[in-house]
């Protein structure tokens with residue numbers, strides 16, 4: 001028996017769009033405005049290395065699992081973890097087909113360099129919360145890898161972050177259930193938005209370009 005109707009679940013990666021701009025998230029996830037450059041936002045080519053479904057690789061005391069499907073019934077979300085490193089540790093959890101106990105550490109691969117905003121961090125926290133629920137354990141450490149600096153940054157996961165992720169998903173579900181797309185609130189961040197072509201012409205239909213430019217500047 002299915003515990004929840006998983007058809008209601010939102011894409012986990014949407015949390016990064018929602019943190020960046022709620023309207024961007026709604027255009028992508030409610031209005032299905034997928035453009036080629038939206039996929040670029042996702043940095044798919046960076047994921048190529050990680051996208052070998054369920055590849056398990058053992059390196060010493062580390063088990064590396066790539067493209068691992070994850071979900072949370074609490075958050076009502078599902079997605080894919082680029083990489084989960086399972087580190088052998090007596091305080092960890094048992095894994096099917098493996099001897100010993102392991103602590104899971106999610107690693108998310110990103111294009112470019114670390115962003116000013118914290119959208120990548122919250123995506124990673126959501127992944128950690130999925131793993132906590134699925135494996136019944138704590139996930140207190142995770143990593144963001146940026147291809148431009150070829151370096152991974154450690155993220156220590158706190159209760160405040162988990163609580164914020166819960167709030168964000170509640171808000172996303174409320175918007176999704178109402179099929180609500182927030183109105184345009186332009187800012188400098190729009191310069192980094194790949195949906196400008198979709199978002200802004202719509203804006204021009206509702207207010208004059210001059211008015212928009214005055215507000216924008």
Ligand code: SF4
Nearest residue numbers: 021024190193196199
């Ligand atoms: S152009 Fe600006 S307001 Fe519109 S979706 Fe992008 S970031 Fe949001």
